[in-house]
Amino acid sequence: MKIKLLAFAALGALMLQPLTGTPSVAQDKEVRVGFLGGLSGGRGIFGKVQKEGFDLAVDHLGGKIGGLPIKYVVADTQNKPDVGRQQMDKLIKQDKVHFVAGVTWSNVLAAVYKQALDNKVFLISTNAGWSQLSGKRCNPYFFRASWNNDDTPEAMGQALQGKVQNVWLLAPNYQAGKDMVSGFTRYYKGKVAGTTFFKLGQSDFQAELSQIRAAKPGSIFAFAPGGMGIALIKQYKAAGLDKTIPMNTVFAVDYLTLGAYGKSAIGNFNTSFWDPTSKNPANVRFIADYKKKYGKHPSMYAVQGYDAALLMDVGVRAAKGNLSDHDAIRAGMRTANINSPRGGFQFNNNHNPIQNYYLREVVAGKDGNPTIVTRRTIFRGHKDAYHTECSMSW
Amino acid sequence: MSTLLVLEQTLNGIQFGVFLFLISAGLTLVLGIMNVVNLAHGALFMMGAYFASTFVAWTGSFFIAFLLIIPSSVILGIVIEMLTLRPLYLRDHMDQVLATFGLILFFNEGVKLVWGVDPQPMPTPELFTGNVEIFPDAPYPVFRLFIIGVGLLVAAVIYFLIARTKVGMLIRAGASNTQMIRAMGVNIRFLNTFVFGLGAFFAGLAGLMAAPIISVESGMGDEMLILAFVVIVIGGIGSVRGALVASVIIGVFEVVGRSMLPIAMQQIFPLEIAQTVGPALASMLIYILMAGVLFFKPQGLFPARTG
Numbered sequence: 001m002k003i004k005l006l007a008f009a010a011l012g013a014l015m016l017q018p019l020t021g022t023p024s025v026a027q028d029k030e031v032r033v034g035f036l037g038g039l040s041g042g043r044g045i046f047g048k049v050q051k052e053g054f055d056l057a058v059d060h061l062g063g064k065i066g067g068l069p070i071k072y073v074v075a076d077t078q079n080k081p082d083v084g085r086q087q088m089d090k091l092i093k094q095d096k097v098h099f100v101a102g103v104t105w106s107n108v109l110a111a112v113y114k115q116a117l118d119n120k121v122f123l124i125s126t127n128a129g130w131s132q133l134s135g136k137r138c139n140p141y142f143f144r145a146s147w148n149n150d151d152t153p154e155a156m157g158q159a160l161q162g163k164v165q166n167v168w169l170l171a172p173n174y175q176a177g178k179d180m181v182s183g184f185t186r187y188y189k190g191k192v193a194g195t196t197f198f199k200l201g202q203s204d205f206q207a208e209l210s211q212i213r214a215a216k217p218g219s220i221f222a223f224a225p226g227g228m229g230i231a232l233i234k235q236y237k238a239a240g241l242d243k244t245i246p247m248n249t250v251f252a253v254d255y256l257t258l259g260a261y262g263k264s265a266i267g268n269f270n271t272s273f274w275d276p277t278s279k280n281p282a283n284v285r286f287i288a289d290y291k292k293k294y295g296k297h298p299s300m301y302a303v304q305g306y307d308a309a310l311l312m313d314v315g316v317r318a319a320k321g322n323l324s325d326h327d328a329i330r331a332g333m334r335t336a337n338i339n340s341p342r343g344g345f346q347f348n349n350n351h352n353p354i355q356n357y358y359l360r361e362v363v364a365g366k367d368g369n370p371t372i373v374t375r376r377t378i379f380r381g382h383k384d385a386y387h388t389e390c391s392m393s394w
Numbered sequence: 395m396s397t398l399l400v401l402e403q404t405l406n407g408i409q410f411g412v413f414l415f416l417i418s419a420g421l422t423l424v425l426g427i428m429n430v431v432n433l434a435h436g437a438l439f440m441m442g443a444y445f446a447s448t449f450v451a452w453t454g455s456f457f458i459a460f461l462l463i464i465p466s467s468v469i470l471g472i473v474i475e476m477l478t479l480r481p482l483y484l485r486d487h488m489d490q491v492l493a494t495f496g497l498i499l500f501f502n503e504g505v506k507l508v509w510g511v512d513p514q515p516m517p518t519p520e521l522f523t524g525n526v527e528i529f530p531d532a533p534y535p536v537f538r539l540f541i542i543g544v545g546l547l548v549a550a551v552i553y554f555l556i557a558r559t560k561v562g563m564l565i566r567a568g569a570s571n572t573q574m575i576r577a578m579g580v581n582i583r584f585l586n587t588f589v590f591g592l593g594a595f596f597a598g599l600a601g602l603m604a605a606p607i608i609s610v611e612s613g614m615g616d617e618m619l620i621l622a623f624v625v626i627v628i629g630g631i632g633s634v635r636g637a638l639v640a641s642v643i644i645g646v647f648e649v650v651g652r653s654m655l656p657i658a659m660q661q662i663f664p665l666e667i668a669q670t671v672g673p674a675l676a677s678m679l680i681y682i683l684m685a686g687v688l689f690f691k692p693q694g695l696f697p698a699r700t701g
Contacts, residue, residue, distance in 0.1 A: 227609030
């Protein structure tokens with residue numbers, strides 16, 4: 001009964017969501033861009049920082065995309081596939097956008113991609129790494145400014161391969177969790193001490209930690225985004241496991257959540273496509289301006305948002321502002337000729353970045369607060385595991 | 395799996411159970427005594443954690459944070475009671491559910507406006523950062539033992555308050571017959587406010603105790619609310635004793651089941667299937683337990699005599 005009422009009330013809340021944007025008059029000389037992000041709810045922070053990165057890039061481009069004025073519509077998926085679908089529908093039919101950027105979660109991407117691609121609207125994922133769109137379902141209208149789900153754990157697998165003997169694997173029990181584990185074991189060929197698929201959203205890990213301690217593995221690999229990661233690592237530290245078993249994570253520790261982790265994150269190893277300590281001018285400028293605009297250190301998610309806007313820019317520029325010349329826009333984006341904070345990268349045949357992956361460690365900075373340093377480059381020009389299944393070639 | 399590990403997991407279960415009791419104590423009081431379905435209890439839990447994070451950031455002391463949590467959560471509870479619940483006492487549960495569901499949305503978005511979307515920092519208090527070896531080679535976090543202590547203390551305080559004091563007597567009387575106690579000249583309105591404030595305090599306290607081990611973020615109370623409802627349905631609505639017993643049963647059932655089930659599954663099924671079925675079944679365990687209890691005892695394990 002209670003559950004039913006809750007569901008009913010939630011439905012009501014859905015209907016109350018505000019309408020964003022107004023119907024636009026079709027004009028030739030403006031680029032209409034939709035940012036479809038999961039911006040509200042407990043997990044809204046991921047979408048929000050991607051949008052911050054995107055906005056900063058628009059600032060850097062002088063408020064224009066490819067020299068044309070931008071008409072910018074923000075839509076909130078609330079991290080729900082059904083809401084994402086409605087919002088995508090609205091962006092395409094009502095706002096008549098040329099580009100959509102955003103999408104945080106793979107399950108939302110799975111629900112919205114078809115609408116965009118069938119309507120020949122360019123969709124640039126600023127996060128979601130659903131591997132289906134990297135293989136057989138790759139599409140000329142779909143690009144990624146982020147990664148394929150498996151890439152980051154593959155880098156961690158490579159980092160631990162040959163260095164540790166016995167690893168315990170931890171991931172939430174849903175599709176991305178399984179992808180992360182299979183990505184890790186694609187490159188880590190050593191012994192697996194055990195695998196725990198915990199409940200999505202779990203907040204108490206004491207039972208898992210007891211089990212791991214008893215099994216005495218050489219190392220832990222964990223995929224635990226958002227609050228799950230914060231709870232896991234705080235409790236891992238409190239249980240004193242950090243003294244004996246190192247913790248290696250993906251999508252758990254980043255500048256996004258470093259404040260909430262506090263000192264408990266120190267000693268954590270993680271992999272990412274972004275080296276925050278890189279001295280390349282685009283990265284230095286990105287970090288400085290992001291700090292100035294938002295008053296905090298940017299995270300890798302902001303880099304993904306930032307690059308999505310730069311990709312649109314290079315596409316529209318290549319088409320000389322002719323927004324109906326999709327082939328020219330695509331050709332421009334495929335060059336990936338942008339000043340990315342991650343450094344130079346290329347697109348693979350499936351429009352996934354071919355990029356470097358770094359092993360990073362959280363250490364105490366000069367002021368005692370945790371900061372992320374890069375230890376070594378794990379992959380140079382890494383290609384995802386699915387590109388051979390994609391029939392697109394160029 | 396060794397005997398020692400089973401014992402340790404049982405302790406983990408008891409600890410998780412006592413933590414669940416901290417969250418459900420206030421909920422069962424409010425529902426049992428005031429007959430109000432308070433979905434905002436999880437939001438009050440979240441506010442307790444946010445307050446705790448802020449107070450610790452200001453003062454650097456967990457103890458001072460605790461002292462400040464008392465007035466802040468009680469005042470918040472009283473304001474909520476006066477503004478949203480008071481007009482709804484005579485209406486049916488559906489109206490209360492809608493109003494308090496609205497409060498969940500209000501607070502989940504509100505904390506993001508005030509504190510921002512980032513999860514908030516909350517260190518473990520210095521005094522409790524260590525470990526003790528209860529079982530050989532298995533250091534146990536002192537903070538978790540502290541949670542057990544606080545939970546049992548709360549149980550004792552509530553028992554004393556309800557069963558042994560004048561206010562407790564009035565509360566019990568008010569729960570069993572509102573009209574009569576009003577006719578006797580007792581201000582029932584004040585009594586309701588008091589109970590709701592008390593419930594809010596226990597929610598805030600649970601938030602304070604949870605903040606050092608879980609993520610302090612918007613929506614953190616939603617999952618806890620569901621668990622708290624499972625506890626009070628199994629324990630018997632309105633029964634504090636029932637909530638304590640049910641919490642510990644659920645805690646042990648959940649933790650031991652969660653750690654053993656996937657291993658047991660691997661004995662029966664191939665690895666691939668076991669890794670899918672095991673965790674899925676483990677996450678359903680407490681709901682299966684709830685269904686079982688409701689089948690045999692629809693009023694819960696300890697049906698409250700009042701309310």
